Amino acid sequence: MLENFTKHITTHFPFLTQKKLLVAVSGGLDSVVLAKICSEATFSFAIAHCNFQLRDAESDQDEVFVATLANELKVLTHIQRFNTEMYANEHKISIQMAARKLRYDWFQELIKEFNYDFILTAHHKDDMLETFLINLSRGTGIEGLTGIPEQNGNIIRPLLAFSRSEIQKFAEAKQLSWREDSSNASTKYVRNKIRHEIVPKLKELHPSFLANFEKTQEHLRESEFIIKDTITKLREKLVKKISEDIYQIKIATIHNLSHPKAYLYELLKVYGFTSWTDVIDLLEGQTGKQIFSKEFRLIKNREYLLLQRQSENEQSTEFLIPNLISSIQKPIQLHIEEVTQITNTSNTVLYLDKEMLKFPLIVRKWQKGDYFYPVGMKGKKKLSKYFKDEKYSLIEKEQQWLLCNENDIVWIIGKRSDNRYKITQPTNTIIKLTLQ
Template structure:
């Protein structure tokens, strides 16, 4: 197995050579074998062990085992303790998800602090097949059926081509000690049910199941690459970015052979789950939206607008700006300065007569009933009408800030239109430049 791994790394993972590697190690057979193999191959490795405090006494024994292993291999060991159960409750996560999040957050801290190049995990071919079957039972799309990636950013899995059988044979041949997690024998977890009850049956039907599965995932990955290439082409044609909003051209999506399938591929990374509802947005009335835990998808006339999640209610927050303020950094960046002459105004910059201002000025969101006197026009106009005429989407309205006088008179719809009432009077010489 040592020579086989050396050849595999030389052929497929040559970038690991001479790099600083952090092995995620539980004390179980897979990660212990990975540590032994890479140590024997003279790689620059360190070990990182998480004590999740989920199994009284046993977790502490696992930790001590890993520390002893580090001494025997003459390699550095990092350890940490987590109150995983409490973290899971506070964040409303399953214990498994909580443990994973805690683990990888800590790994990233170690990478930053100690300049590791890669995290190595000991997932192997049987893990890959189990993951495939779990995702299959859950109705996963193509992404979930292509298996565990061997390389995922700075995470590398060198044992993914090796079977559990090979790993167990290696520890037996070399008399290597390791720790058994008793929970692995319990069938209350779906992975263990598949491992102990389903895979033996499938391997009985096809003794070469792992090799067959590897060929299948290779075909699926090739198909996935074709899809990604096509989605890249469609994305460049149908999606445009404006500020922090992505605009999806509905007419171009509707011309495709299967709009729902294409929408899934375009939006799968934004945590939407109700894909029938997402597809229905194409023909819905303007203003209808779908909200995931991270993003909002809004129907706005001829477009679907994708943005990071916003709240439906406009926050009633007011920021006061005193007379001596020159820089505003939150909730929006503004610069205020006295100037001698007026230059060209635009959506990013306005000029106002300081003598017409009543301090402190106010920075706030718009409210029902707001009106202003638009520059370049005569008379006043309600903001709701202005937004409609300018075809502001719901997201744009929610993200709009107003700069107001102390009496709430609007000075500037920031980034859009100035109010006529604050133009410089010829009899005064106090001119303020306000810019984003």
Template sequence: MRDTFKKHLESNLNMLQDSRLLLAISGGLDSVVLAHLCHQLNLKVSLAHCNFNLRAAESDADEDFVLQLADDLDMEVFIESFETENYAKEEGLSIQMAARELRYTWFQELAEQLKFDYILTAHHADDNLETFLINLTRGTGLEGLTGIPEVTGKIVRPLLPFSREALKVYAIDQNIAWQEDSSNASTKYLRNKLRHDIIPILKQMNSQLLQNFQTTISNLQDSQDLIDDSVVRIQKKLTTAEDDQIKLDVLKLKQLSNPKAYLYQLLKDFNFTAWNDVVNLLDAQSGKQVFSSTHRLLKDREFLLLSEIASETDQAPIAIQKSDQEVVVPFGTLRFEHVTAIMDTGNTTIYVDAEKLVFPLILRKWQEGDVFYPLGMKGKKKKLSKYFKDEKLSLIEKEHIWILVSDDEVVWVVGKRADDRFKVTENTTKILKIDLQ
């Protein structure tokens, strides 16, 4: 197996040869075999072991085993202990998800702090098959059926072509010891049930199951590549990025052979789950919207508008004192400067009569019922909602509007229009320049 593993690295993962590698090791068969293979090929590897404190003495025995293995192989080793059950309760996660989150966060931190080039995990062909079946039973798109990727950013899985049985045969042949995790025998978890009850039956039915599965995965990955290429071409034709939002042309989407499929491909990275509701937006009235945990999709006339959901802290009003010269705001920086004359003007710069201002000024989101006197309109009052309609602002654009207020009177619809009541006149003695960077 060592020779096959070496050829696999040379052909597909040659970048590992001269890199600093951090190997995630549990003490189980898979990761221990990977450690020995890396050692035999003289790769520059350090070990990283997580003690999740979930199996009492067994967890501590795994830690001791890894420490001894590192000593035997003369490898640097890092150990981290986690209170996994407490973390799971605090974050509202299952034990499995909590452990996953904890270990990958720690691995990434170690790699960044100590300049490791890649993180190695010991996923193998049987893990890949189990993941495929799990996704299949839960319902998934094509991505869920293309298997575990060999490389994801800094994470590399060099054992993916090898079966669990091949690893075990190699370990026995080389007199390599490993730790058995008693929780792996329990079938209360779906993965273990597949591993112990379902996959053995499939292998009895077809002795070439894993080999055929690898061929299927390769074919599905090829299909995914074709889809990705098609989506890139379509994306260029019907999406545009403006400020903090992405616009999708509804008419062009509806002219595609399968709008639902393309919508899924275009939006799959934004955490949407209610896909029927997403598709229904194509024929919905303006103002209808669908939310994911992180984003919002809004129907606005002939477009779907995708934007990130702002946090509550990004919506809070901001008080600006008379002494402030620069204030950081959610959309940039406001600068205040006393000047003697009006120079450059525009949407991002206004000049006001400083003596007409009442401090603190308040910067806040606009609200229904707000009115102002648009500069240049000779004292005519206008509702902000009517002004936005006249300016043909989209619903999302309106939601991003902030106003600068003095004693409940609008000074500036920021980035749009100043208020006529605070303009500089021939009687002005103190001019304040307000500039948005």
């Protein structure tokens, strides 16, 4: 097995021989072996080391060790110190999550600054087992059980085919030195508790437990591929695009599936919705109920679920038309001109008496308490009631623009005008507004 390390990596990842690599080296056994293999394979690489300043003198000694190793291998080294505890407190996350975030963000900065092609990390087969057990203990779907991917974007993990014991035999055969992280012996962290107390018992249970686990992971990955293929086809069928950034799913089609909860979860997780309970509750929720992911929101609208990018709601809600000649292009295209007579009329064209208007006119979104006097009706009507009668979805209400003269709503643009501004007698100053 020892001679297979370098051979495995060069044959399994042949493209690495032509790339500029950044190798993450903590100073521990696994990362030292990875750096040694990269050197033996004559890869073009540099070393990156994070000093998280969590173990006082030990952390500084790790830093010195890695710098010495880089010098021996005759490669460039990047070293960065982090105040990890302060970052964790500021962002209200665990020390482990803070270190991971700081680490990978810095790696990506180095990628951009020095034009590296890939980051190599030293995760191995035992790490995969520990991650599997952590995810299993927390509750997860199949994606949480398929392990750490060999490649995720520009991050590659070349040692996943090898166990920790195999890596150690390689290091001993090569007479390599490495640093032992004293915190790894502590069982106060979940991963360490699993590593020191649970995994050894599992290996005692069955001598080939790790190999059997690897086979199980392969079966799970194959099942995941089947699920992804099925969901992709189903998504194309059920998720309908109705405008530039809005999609809809008919709720009845979800209920007709054999396992609605599972299918809906798989359909929506690509948009960042991962809470099964919230998504399922939305199916039975009232119209207008909504939930949010990082980039999207999902809204219940009668018999449909509407999916929209949140960025669409971050635009300004008010614009001014300062004078007669100022047609606008954004957020809507509204052409304004002075005419001598009323010709074609439609929902997208409005004629107004200039003498009744006070510039600047206002184009804005609706607000609570808004009302107007609809043409063809007596009296006033709240916009909320108008929207309800017209069966507007929450998104449609938010996207509806209003033309206002001071505090009066003159036109629900493209839909309905106000009776108070209807031209009922000849005038020499007609303004024509056209929604384009």
